[in-house]
Amino acid sequence: MTRPNSPGRRSRDAAAATSGPAYVTRSIPYYAMLDEDALAQIEAQAFRLLQETGIEFRDDADATRRWREAGAQVDGTRVRMAPELVRGLLACAPSEFTQVARNPARSVRIGGRHQVFAPVYGPPFVRDLEGGRRYGSLEDFQRLVKLTHQLAPLHHSGFVTCEPCDVPVSKRHLDMLFAHMTLTDKPHLGAITEKSRAQDSIAMARLLHGDDVFDRHCVIMGNVNSNSPLLVDKVVTEAAAVYCAAGQGLIAVPFILSGAMGPVTTAAAIAQALAEAMAIGAFTQLVRRGAPFVLGNFLSSMNLRSGAPTFGMPEPLMSNVVIGQLARRLNLPLRCGGALTSSKVPDFQAAAESADSMLSTVLGGANFILHAAGWLESGLATGYEKLVLDADRLGAYEVVLRGMSVDDDSLGVHAYGDVEPGGHFLGSAHTMAHYKTAFYEPRLSDSNSVEQWEEQGSKDAARRAFDRWNELLARYEPPPLDPAKREALEDYVARRKAALPDAWH
């Protein structure tokens, strides 16, 4: 397997090319916001919740049975687990692993010092500058998968880039899986909303990758949420049973709106999120020791007047950094963050909130960053312009993650031979030797003079982004796929669609 991620490599037009590094490996330190004592206190509170309050595992007798057999204290649906049991199980999960893509050059490494960026997950609506806001359709979904394929800073195709609302809920996952498997060769996630849909995801992944690769590698993952506070329903445990039993990965993410699904104070919300994610992580290891597991975290603050969630605010910014510290203590891969905002449109608010949210994730060291591009309106809408604008900034974060070179050459020790005080470095030997790789080149930032900018139509960033995603779609080309595999996938989808009723909820 190729991992084209040598430290010296840098995409010159990161957001432009389909090709780019498959993922990023950081050479900069993590930002450590809390000291060890504070981290230990948060961890102790998380373990206290697991042991004293316990976690509800509802509607899945198989799940409570597994816990009982493992030695947890099970009273009906309430599972109380000792710290050593949880720690022991989590220690079985790999600290990092590879999710193999159908194009091996696009396989991603999840955990350790690696970061993987994936687009927004879940919005029922889409928005673009000319089409406005509307329910997502299968056509939207396919276009968003194509764009994700074309945007190099997105390493991973995610899954529900928008809901294709024109397809029955019962069949939707089949079209979505087919799109990810055929329109891109980047890795992607699978369905989890029902056990049979998880099974379809696994079956189709097996067809795409072949038994040999499927049985030896993680090729697909499910992303599940706990029902905070402290409740895990059968969607989660069944997804774990399907994905992990097949040796595939699970990402478990408590989504906590502090003050509603968790305590209103940030440290307490982090502790609860940690407890819930650890409980699910431990459960994945009950299903299969060594199954790839990603500890997730999604904390949001709240508008106190309306109760609406808010994003990109200082409290979740800090939690992104702290949860990174906590995940490293557990030696587990981490999912958190994203380019989050409550703005309805790709305006100043959207960018400011997204930037602070993303940069904290980058400095904090999250390994898998879902929602890294395209998120609008508190996650209710996928923005076409937002997708390409965010990707442009992700390219900049890649440069930050690779860090700064400090040696005699990059220090310019010999740069002053042909430049005198008061002179200039334009065209100097040192400049000529370095200028091509010195700076990140954003696609969508305009640094022209105001006169040039006006001449070109006084387009703001959103308007330039509209032009850009339309251009990208116009030149989209699907990556090659073995016709036999394509046919097998088509057959599977047709067969399953014929067997399933149309259901709209």
Place this chain on the structure above:
Amino acid sequence: MTRPNSPGRRSRDAAAATSGPAYVTRSIPYYAMLDEDALAQIEAQAFRLLQETGIEFRDDADATRRWREAGAQVDGTRVRMAPELVRGLLACAPSEFTQVARNPARSVRIGGRHQVFAPVYGPPFVRDLEGGRRYGSLEDFQRLVKLTHQLAPLHHSGFVTCEPCDVPVSKRHLDMLFAHMTLTDKPHLGAITEKSRAQDSIAMARLLHGDDVFDRHCVIMGNVNSNSPLLVDKVVTEAAAVYCAAGQGLIAVPFILSGAMGPVTTAAAIAQALAEAMAIGAFTQLVRRGAPFVLGNFLSSMNLRSGAPTFGMPEPLMSNVVIGQLARRLNLPLRCGGALTSSKVPDFQAAAESADSMLSTVLGGANFILHAAGWLESGLATGYEKLVLDADRLGAYEVVLRGMSVDDDSLGVHAYGDVEPGGHFLGSAHTMAHYKTAFYEPRLSDSNSVEQWEEQGSKDAARRAFDRWNELLARYEPPPLDPAKREALEDYVARRKAALPDAWH
């Protein structure tokens, strides 16, 4: 003197109130991007430049005489200085100091763990949503000083918030000083463009503060730029001679567009900036041992196609963090960063670039952050909307700087008594005890549903910001000022204006 900056205090509507903490004191760690060895290499290169290449001190025989007397090697205008000479002089500068405001509650502490935010400095143009882009006028200038006064996250009034282009250059500084001294009681900077203007600044500050306060405290500072590479002109040395001789402060900022005024590689540009700023800092101590000095840094990257400067890019983001590490090694206060962008309008680009630029400054630990609000168009225009939008985000950074509480209460150890798994924390005892202080409340972020947002006119952030600054101006009230002082200042301005010719350059 009061310093209302207790750690527990948090402005509930930070960008709304005139009142707020006079400055911020961080309780979070600095982000350390480079290790000690890399920092030592950069520092060594800076000292190598000072000793081997040297710095040009032009057009000021007094400056070269001071260097010669101090033991530097002076050949004509070229001054080569030994590391121990520079280190010895810089050690005389205070590691932190207070700039006293005419309202003592607004005095700011510069250096150490403190951060002070000030608005944009220098643009000849202004822009607002309805008035468009135009040359700044004295009326604009006065309005921007009023707005800065009203925006609590701006701790400092800066100086050239825009150029009042309708006033002759020769007299402009008098109107600007008078505006800062009468329309706000926050601290501000003074003029430096000519020796006599620096002297006017000092004279008016003495009138405003009275001899007793003026002679015992730093009440005004000048902000000067080196002429990179490695050239210091008489604007700088004369400003140092005027401000520092009077016991007042000097901020020295190399403005380096990497690849033009300095090497194209980031580490080299940082080393050059450090060398230039250290040379000016050492010079301030030749003028007066113990004079308040702030080490500045302003590195910009470049669009390789056009040669235009770019802002908010990953390279200067990293340099903000690294220069913070270097300033702490020298035990000197640092100015860097700002909410920088090359965007012409307050759009997605403006916010994304500004956010990454500012957050890196905040995590890196800059002490005085000029350009923290209002900067547009690579510094050529002050944006009215941008000013209030940036201030809203500065309030969020204040919350980050104060850090996260971790104790039994904030961990919610007793929060689960009245909340069961699957329940909710809305109205729980722990929530009721904490919700009022749990979250930052942004003024300009809209977290409403899309339906509410549409009902309220589908206003994007820039439009809401337009409404906001107009509201603020409508309710502006000047802070009280002793009528005798006001009269003395009016007299001084009238007298000087009568004595000076109208000059437009």
